Amino acid sequence: MEESHIHKRLAVISGVNVIAGNIDLLSEILLRLPARSLIRFSLTCKLWFYIITGTQFRLSHCRTLALSNALPYSGVYFYNSLTNLQKIDSVPLTGNVTNLPPVPLLDQMAAKTGYPVKVTQSCNGLLMCVISSRTEVSDLKLGFVCNPAKNEYHPLPSPYDKNYEVVYGYNLIFDPSEPPYYKVFCIKRLGTTFRGFSFGSTDLEVSVYVPGTESWRSCCRFYVDYTTRFDCGVFWNGAIHWIGEYSSVHFDAKSEEVVIKNMPPRPQGDFTEKIRYFGEWGGHLHLIQVQTRYAKRFNVLELDKDTWKWSAKYHVHLARLISAFPEMIKQTPYGIHYAFSILSVIRGENEEDSVLLLTIPGKVVAYNLVRKTTKVVRELPGEVANTLHFNHVSAYKYTESLFPVREWSNTKKWCSYQRLARTSPSGKGYLFGTSSEDLFEK
Template identity: 70%
Template sequence: MEESHMHKRLAVTTAVDVIAGNADLLFEILLRLPARSLIRFSIVCKLWFSVITSMQFRLSHCRILAFSNALSPSGIYFYNCLTKSQKIESLAFADNVTSLPPIQFLDQMAPNIRDTYEITQAKVMQSCNGLLMYVFTSKTDVGIIKIGIVYNPAKKEARVLRSPYKKYDDKFVYYNLISDPSEPPYYKVLCVTRLGSWFSDIDVSVYVPESESWSSCCRSSVPSFMNFESGVFWNGAIHWIGEYSSVYFDVNSEKVAMISMPPRPQGYCSQKIRYFGEWGGHLHLIQVQSLYAKKFNVLELDKDTWKWSVKYRVHLARLISSFPDMVQQTSFGIQYAFSILSVIRGEKEEDSVLLLTIPGKVVAYNLVRKTAKVVRELPGEVGDTLCFNHVSAYQYTESLFPLFSS
């Protein structure tokens, strides 16, 4: 009996050794594991490290996740717009994860960049399928310089990009990121520059990693007050929003086009857009009547008709009564201190939430049940003036997405 058990154990051990030592078989097995596990397993042995870190494996792993719709965010990085501090915070969604990877490349790269440039601002501007777009802004004797950095926080890899424009003031240069693991070249960077005396014309240049160079792909006339920071990648295009207009760049045709905006809510407030973002293949927009609005609609853009329609109706009266610190007396009168981080669509409709920062807390407000849950405590005091950005949160997706072609 003992001899039989011994033979079975030896057979199992031999099978494990065969699998662990067969690079092709190991390749196929490891492809089915999440990126977080693969990053840990890469230190098991030299063979596993060689397989997991190879460009072929990393691209294959990203493609499998993309085709299986498994590239879902596991957390967000965000700026708390209610405080004076612009420190980036993070929030993990998984129960077994307490924090997201820190953006460590700043500590390593910033000193080198500061030797050449006087950095006046460093900020995450966009996220797309596991990658972040980070931008350094610097003042020089000849004007404003912006340095774009593509960063994979899961792998702690960064790629520095210099502006393709040498004769224009980089004050009006905007970097945007497009990453699509389902097809090559897998990721691109757009550099949008305003031209002309009224800046109503733009030039769009594209950076492709394989060529390691910029190429100007199109020029177009756009509304003067469009904001080309923090673009949102959705439905094969990168979208930008303005108070009165919406513009997108189609990746395949490399052309710029416009989308009709929904009617603006009535009210004297000039800045009515409080949120613009994508989640799970859905593009959302939130407009408000005024800075003190506590009632608003969540709009969604239809993929087929490209028309906006109301998806959720929100009234925060109950939330405000539960958290009276949200009521702030400012120089503009009474305002409600909340910043919209994200519209998160659940697998079931009743699990969809609106993620908000309120004084001292991050709150998940259920869009169907109309209930609220505190998901994180936040440090910092509310500023004297409430300034709201329509994009202040950036999705984190665990991914082996490579930044270099070889």
């Protein structure tokens, strides 16, 4: 009996050795593991490190998980977009993830350039980040794509063709299943701007950047009302979507056409800025409009893919939440306000598991949209918690990816623009024909 047991153990060991020594077989097994596990396993031995860090393996891993629909969201990154707070925080959403990867690159780039750096969008594991520089003459925005899991970035070439063009935002789509894998879209206004005054056309232009190329390609022009926000686009149903108080714009990534539609009816009330949340989760596009800034009762709207009409999916009343956490109640000279910010609408696999992810003083909580129950997800440090009171919060869902964004910087020296230092009358310089990589290496 003992001899039989020994033979079985030897057979297992022999099988393990065969797999461990066969690169093709080992690669096929590793391709099916989560990115987070592979990052740890790359430290196992030189062979595993060689396989897992290879560009072709990383691309194949992204494609394999995408085709098998195995790209679950690990959590949400968030920070207060109305202050100069650069530190980005996070909330894990699965039991096997205790924390999301830190993003030290944001702090490093801000420290080296002296300019604010913000995350403006996320898509399948990649973050769209923007460096903003302001002078007495003009505002400049340069972008880079970041992979937090690997702390890698790919700087984008400058989209500025003329002096003082206004760039409103960058938007990213990342499809791991097929090349060119990701594209970046830049929205800018044609004409020139000098000391806050605009000259020339009021038309907007969409420019497209594909990794491995050296410049942006202009693809279409359009006009829309001034309330539309182009610095916080959402990728859904094959298009980038932007919204304003009165109009919505979507740009189809394949046809490269712009469609402008009216927003759903605005809730009654004197409060001007009705939009409290706009985002996508699990193939569903959601919108929250409110009557007042601190409304505790509102609807979660969902856009239908076929009819392109908004309808109320959930009716929310936060009375129970406020009763459970009375610290949300703030007495001000203007009356009672409720301190909370909406991070995300999260759709569960079952309808009963769908929640509204909120920040309240000192906590992140999940409010179940069906059962009307509340769960504390994590405690917030004082510094972060205090900045969330009454402010709009930017939040970005995240899933781990091994996609090699840095490799696209090395395939070509696309940053062929020469740095042109032009000096304003005040003596302060500003840069055109440059990229975020130039700024980072200053």
